[in-house]
Amino acid sequence: MIRIENVSTVFDTGGQQLTAVDNVSLNIGRGSIQGIIGFSGAGKSTLLRNINLLERPASGRVLVDGVDLVGLTPLELRKRRHGIGMIFQHFNLLSNLTAAQNVELSLKFAGIGNSAQRRKRALEALEIVDLQEKAGTYPAKLSGGQKQRVAIARALATKPKVLLCDEPTSAVDPRTTASVLQYLADVNARFGITIVVVTHEMNVIKAIAENVAVMEAGRVVEQFDLSELKRPGFSPATSIGRYLVSDEIRLERPEAHRKGALHV
Structure with a gap:
């Protein structure tokens, strides 16, 4: 890929x-x-x-x-980026927008749908991360983990093929x-x-x-x-590689855990 x-x-x-x-x-x-x-x-x-x-x-x-992204024109690159979501260390949510509006904004920049369609897609994305009830909540009222889940929903809303995560857990508690x-x-x-x-x-x-x-x-x-x-x-072979003997975080089987879907 x-x-x-x-x-x-x-x-x-x-x-x-x-x-x-x-x-x-x-x-x-x-x-x-x-x-x-x-x-x-x-x-x-x-x-x-x-x-x-x-x-x-x-x-x-x-x-x-x-x-090859390097050879694209600025317009071509901008379109290709719609298929590459990104999650940042410090969430990068706009404080004056609700959770749903933050997700909708990514769709607006991507030129996806009208206002009603973007709202529907944003709510679907928030449902995937179990935050549909926080759609009207502003970032200041969300915990660190909830903010990062809004960021995940925002990245998923454009239906990317690739998701880039830059230190996605370093700003939340263990x-x-x-x-x-x-x-x-x-x-x-x-x-x-x-x-x-x-x-x-x-x-x-x-x-x-x-x-x-x-x-x-x-x-x-x-x-x-x-x-x-x-x-x-x-x-x-490397010292940092050998650090991987540290304690594990155990996850559940993904297919048994989540609900929600993104519809076209």
């Missing part, structure tokens, strides 16, 4: 060149959940933003569903983390959305991801399937 080919991203920091992503290649399977971990400054969030070109790489190609991850696992299982999760929290990767890429100094230095951790004698 996602193919990153020899991507490098360079920033100018006061006359000095900082290579945040250094010649990275990565393949992410359709319908999978890909984890990207690394310590602060490893380049993982920049790589995530390369996937939807919020950060444009200095070189390389980024193919999503077979289309108890809420499992709930947020459960919703992400559910939408992956029910809708087949390809999910990429960037985090420094090892237990998050173990709970939700199928494959993990380890980043250091802008490079992918190790990649393996999480099922390998159960194989006798297997040990990750």
